[in-house]
Amino acid sequence: xxxxxxxxxxxxxxxxxxxxxxxxxxxxxxxxxxxxxxxxxxxxxxxxxxxxxxxxxxxxxxxxxxxxxxxxxxxxxxxxxxxxxxxxxxxxxxxxxxxxxxxxxxxxxxxxxxxxxxxxxxxxxxxxxxxxxxxxxxxxxxxxxxxxxxxxxxxxxxxxxxxxxxxxxxxxxxxxxxxxxxxxxxxxxxxxxxxxxxxxxxxxxxxxxxxxxxxxxxxxxxxxxxxxxxxxxxxxxxxxxxxxxxxxxxxxxxxxxxxxxxxxxxxxxxxxxxxxxxxxxxxxxxxxxxxxxxxxxxxxxxxxxxxxxxxxxxxx
Amino acid sequence: xxxxxxxxxxxxxxxxxxxxxxxxxxxxxxxxxxxxxxxxxxxxxxxxxxxxxxxxxxxxxxxxxxxxxxxxxxxxxxxxxxxxxxxxxxxxxxxxxxxxxxxxxxxxxxxxxxxxxxxxxxxxxxxxxxxxxxxxxxxxxxxxxxxxxxxxxxxxxxxxxxxxxxxxxxxxxxxxxxxxxxxxxxxxxxxxxxxxxxxxxxxxxxxxxxxxxxxxxxxxxxxxxxxxxxxxxxxxxxxxxxxxxxxxxxxxxxxxxxxxxxxxxxxxxxxxxxxxxxxxxxxxxxxxxxxxxxxxxxxxxxxxxxxxxxxxxxxxxxxxxxxxxxxxxxxxxxxxxxxxxxxxxxxxxxxxxxxxxxxxxxxxxxxxxxxxxxxxxxxxxxxxxxxxxxxxxxxxxxxxxxxxxxxxxxxxxxxxxxxxxxxxxxxxxxxxxxxxxxxxxxxxxxxxxxxxxxxxxxxxxxxxxxxxxxxxxxxxxxxxxxxxxxxxxxxxxxxxxxxxxxxxxxxxxxxxxxxxxxxxxxxxxxxxx
Numbered sequence: 111x112x113x114x115x116x117x118x119x120x121x122x123x124x125x126x127x128x129x130x131x132x133x134x135x136x137x138x139x140x141x142x143x144x145x146x147x148x149x150x151x152x153x154x155x156x157x158x159x160x161x162x163x164x165x166x167x168x169x170x171x172x173x174x175x176x177x178x179x180x181x182x183x184x185x186x187x188x189x190x191x192x193x194x195x196x197x198x199x200x201x202x203x204x205x206x207x208x209x210x211x212x213x214x215x216x217x218x219x220x221x222x223x224x225x226x227x228x229x230x231x232x233x234x235x236x237x238x239x240x241x242x243x244x245x246x247x248x249x250x251x252x253x254x255x256x257x258x259x260x261x262x263x264x265x266x267x268x269x270x271x272x273x274x275x276x277x278x279x280x281x282x283x284x285x286x287x288x289x290x291x292x293x294x295x296x297x298x299x300x301x302x303x304x305x306x307x308x309x310x311x312x313x314x315x316x317x318x319x320x321x322x323x324x325x326x327x328x329x330x331x332x333x334x335x336x337x338x339x340x341x342x343x344x345x346x347x348x349x350x351x352x353x354x355x356x357x358x359x360x361x362x363x364x365x366x367x368x369x370x371x372x373x374x375x376x377x378x379x380x381x382x383x384x385x386x387x388x389x390x391x392x393x394x395x396x397x398x399x400x401x402x403x404x405x406x407x408x409x410x411x412x413x414x415x416x417x418x419x420x421x422x423x424x425x426x
Numbered sequence: 427x428x429x430x431x432x433x434x435x436x437x438x439x440x441x442x443x444x445x446x447x448x449x450x451x452x453x454x455x456x457x458x459x460x461x462x463x464x465x466x467x468x469x470x471x472x473x474x475x476x477x478x479x480x481x482x483x484x485x486x487x488x489x490x491x492x493x494x495x496x497x498x499x500x501x502x503x504x505x506x507x508x509x510x511x512x513x514x515x516x517x518x519x520x521x522x523x524x525x526x527x528x529x530x531x532x533x534x535x536x537x538x539x540x541x542x543x544x545x546x547x548x549x550x551x552x553x554x555x556x557x558x559x560x561x562x563x564x565x566x567x568x569x570x571x572x573x574x575x576x577x578x579x580x581x582x583x584x585x586x587x588x589x590x591x592x593x594x595x596x597x598x599x600x601x602x603x604x605x606x607x608x609x610x611x612x613x614x615x616x617x618x619x620x621x622x623x624x625x626x627x628x629x630x631x632x633x634x635x636x637x638x639x640x641x642x643x644x645x646x647x648x649x650x651x652x653x654x655x656x657x658x659x660x661x662x663x664x665x666x667x668x669x670x671x672x673x674x675x676x677x678x679x680x681x682x683x684x685x686x687x688x689x690x691x692x693x694x695x696x697x698x699x700x701x702x703x704x705x706x707x708x709x710x711x712x713x714x715x716x717x718x719x720x721x722x723x724x725x726x727x728x729x730x731x732x733x734x735x736x737x738x739x740x741x742x743x744x745x746x747x748x749x750x751x752x753x754x755x756x757x758x759x760x761x762x763x764x765x766x767x768x769x770x771x772x773x774x775x776x777x778x779x780x781x782x783x784x785x786x787x788x789x790x791x792x793x794x795x796x797x798x799x800x801x802x803x804x805x806x807x808x809x810x811x812x813x814x815x816x817x818x819x820x821x822x823x824x825x826x827x828x829x830x831x832x833x834x835x836x837x838x839x840x841x842x843x844x845x846x847x848x849x850x851x852x853x854x855x856x857x858x859x860x861x862x863x864x865x866x867x868x869x870x871x872x873x874x875x876x877x878x879x880x881x882x883x884x885x886x887x888x889x890x891x892x893x894x895x896x897x898x899x900x901x902x903x904x905x906x907x908x909x910x911x912x913x914x915x916x917x918x919x920x921x922x923x924x925x926x927x928x929x930x931x932x933x934x935x936x937x938x939x940x941x942x943x944x945x946x947x948x949x950x951x952x953x954x955x
Contacts, residue, residue, distance in 0.1 A: 273673060274669060275675075276673060277675065277676055277700075277701040277702070278701050281702040283702075340887070340891070341884060348884060353702075356703065357701065357702045357713075358715075359620060359704070359715070359866040360868055361876065361877075363472070364464055364471065364472065365472070366466070367465075369464050369465035370462075372461060373461050373462060373465070376455075377454075377455070377458050379454060380455060383454070387447045387451065389448075390448075413465065417465065
């Protein structure tokens with residue numbers, strides 16, 4: 111299957127465009143975040159709080175559906191994110207068309223696909239939020255930040271030209287195993303961001319957290335995304351084991367990537383258990399979730415690039 | 427007596443502590459933490475060479491790590507301790523829960539609480555139907571729920587309904603299947619084996635007659651290397667395809683094989699062995715793992731006798747398949763050991779499938795065999811293979827060179843068909859190249875069990891994360907004048923966002939817009955969405 115360099119070029123172009131759009135959306139989210147009034151009851155209350163050095167009491171989030179500046183900016187940020195996701199999808203599709211195979215066989219393609227899933231998952235979460243979306247929307251910039259960083263790294267350090275598969279990757283399992291791993295990782299990114307912000311907002315009355323969605327929302331988004339991603343991640347590991355049985359001679363060989371994937375699985379299993387254990391809910395559980403995503407990132411970058419193993423397909 | 431009570435108390439407390447969720451969580455994290463060095467440090471079982479390199483680079487740290495089992499994490503006692511404790515904790519958690527679950531299945535749903543208004547979900551309305559009709563409608567609407575009816579004084583009728591028992595069932599299946607998976611994994615490791623062997627792709631055969639037939643053999647603890655599944659494989663050819671960049675695209679080995687029943691009648695079956703597509707003979711699998719080149723040399727000794735040898739030279743540069751190796755010869759017809767040890771020959775050097783010379787230095791430009799050449803040193807003297815020390819077939823014993831007992835007598839680059847003549851008129855002829863394949867044979871009788879349990883793990887997980895355990899109560903009170911007051915209460919037993927919608931739907935179906943007050947069903951959902 112010959113590679114079509116023209117189509118590959120358009121894929122790269124779409125990738126760059128998507129990255130710029132994500133960046134713009136992130137900036138808009140930042141603007142929204144900064145112009146959103148801190149929900150403190152009255153000026154008097156704030157003065158009192160500052161005067162006494164006491165902790166300001168937070169009023170319930172502003173529920174009047176006014177179409178103020180924050181609302182307009184926030185809505186355009188989401189619209190821009192939606193456009194970016196479409197452009198990004200076309201980049202992935204064109205890449206696949208240029209090579210005639212699934213577009214996730216090296217680090218560049220893999221990272222790109224993970225970012226796409228993360229943003230798509232974020233938009234779905236926002237959509238499903240319904241009436242509470244305004245509060246959750248302020249999470250947008252924080253979800254887009256790691257996406258922009260990852261995509262920048264993907265487009266520069268990790269970038270690889272389109273190439274056909276090497277024999278060991280040439281199996282229908284690449285469609286099954288890798289897509290499951292990508293989907294799980296992308297969703298867990300959103301989960302990790304929500305939990306990280308939960309921790310940032312955990313100290314009551316912290317000023318940075320004042321505009322964040324309330325901790326219940328963050329906790330719920332983190333948990334629900336993790337609940338979706340965990341079975342997918344389990345499936346990815348099982349599918350990987352089935353593929354390994356056909357490719358390497360054993361379904362489980364303690365390859366560094368396998369081991370790390372299992373470690374991440376165990377950490378996320380711990381997160382789900384912690385959420386159901388008295389005394390572990392809230393911050394401890396959120397910490398576990400953040401650690402889980404740290405293991406995922408470590409597995410993605412460090413193990414692929416630095417540690418020698420059978421999964422060293424970085425294409426670097 | 428007192429001592430005995432203390433002991434049982436201690437045992438009970440230990441058991442409780444071990445099976446508590448907190449301990450299980452701690453053990454989970456210990457497991458994750460303990461597995462990490464297995465991913466970060468080189469492991470003997472994966473690549474012993476890399477362990478030795480690491481040990482050479484870290485002379486002070488490495489012995490400590492080695493003592494602690496950090497280079498063989500997954501076989502170390504402390505890792506085994508973690509997972510065995512976790513195993514016990516899991517059993518201690520699952521068994522009581524299964525018993526409890528079995529009891530719950532036989533018990534009717536919980537009786538209707540006195541005050542339904544206190545529940546997270548609550549709705550009340552007035553209906554024109556009779557209580558019996560309301561109850562009948564509710565029963566129809568709640569098809570698929572476990573239902574129990576009750577009566578309170580004043581001809582008040584109640585209905586308790588519960589749904590989502592599969593959540594706990596899925597949860598139990600998940601945990602039990604996890605145990606089953608670990609047990610079958612362990613049994614597989616005990617009775618399985620893996621072996622690697624290099625076979626020339628010129629019609630050479632490999633037969634699974636015993637562990638000695640392999641170049642390397644990793645048996646399970648209960649495998650003694652005899653009584654392996656008897657089968658034979660003959661490798662007739664190997665065809666790689668490459669992209670113009672030199673990246674490999676496809677590897678195919680044309681083989682024929684004999685399954686256990688074919689050996690006596692001598693039947694051979696053809697098979698195309700590919701990467702990702704092993705040959706499965708019964709429970710034994712044959713994999714194509716790698717390939718390489720084996721140059722063939724013919725040596726014509728001064729007395730006219732000829733000897734030929736084809737020995738695999740393993741690749742040292744995978745991208746270009748530049749290979750390095752040694753082919754060793756004994757002088758023919760020499761029975762005197764001392765004489766033999768002065769006339770042994772070793773041809774060592776590099777092989778390039780597509781030769782690229784920089785001056786006279788040989789390197790390879792492409793992994794496929796387009797323009798093969800060798801750059802060889804010929805050494806003569808004592809190879810040292812009688813010294814009692816084992817030596818690799820891929821290299822010469824450097825100490826024999828250092829002690830002067832093995833001397834270099836020629837150095838030259840040769841293409842197939844070319845030859846060189848040594849000072850003693852021995853002629854070394856480079857005949858050509860044969861490809862070799864490296865095969866792996868794996869046997870693991872429990873892997874289908876592991877797969878089955880893995881599927882159960884996934885199914886159980888799916889059930890336990892998607893099914894919601896929820897309860898619904900209906901209280902039907904005859905109205906003071908006419909009609910009936912219908913009151914609904916709902917409670918999700920597990921953390922289950924989403925019950926609110928279902929409850930509202932049921933309430934809307936069961937509570938028709940009443941004629942009198944209240945005009946519309948009031949649905950009060952305290953924990954919504």
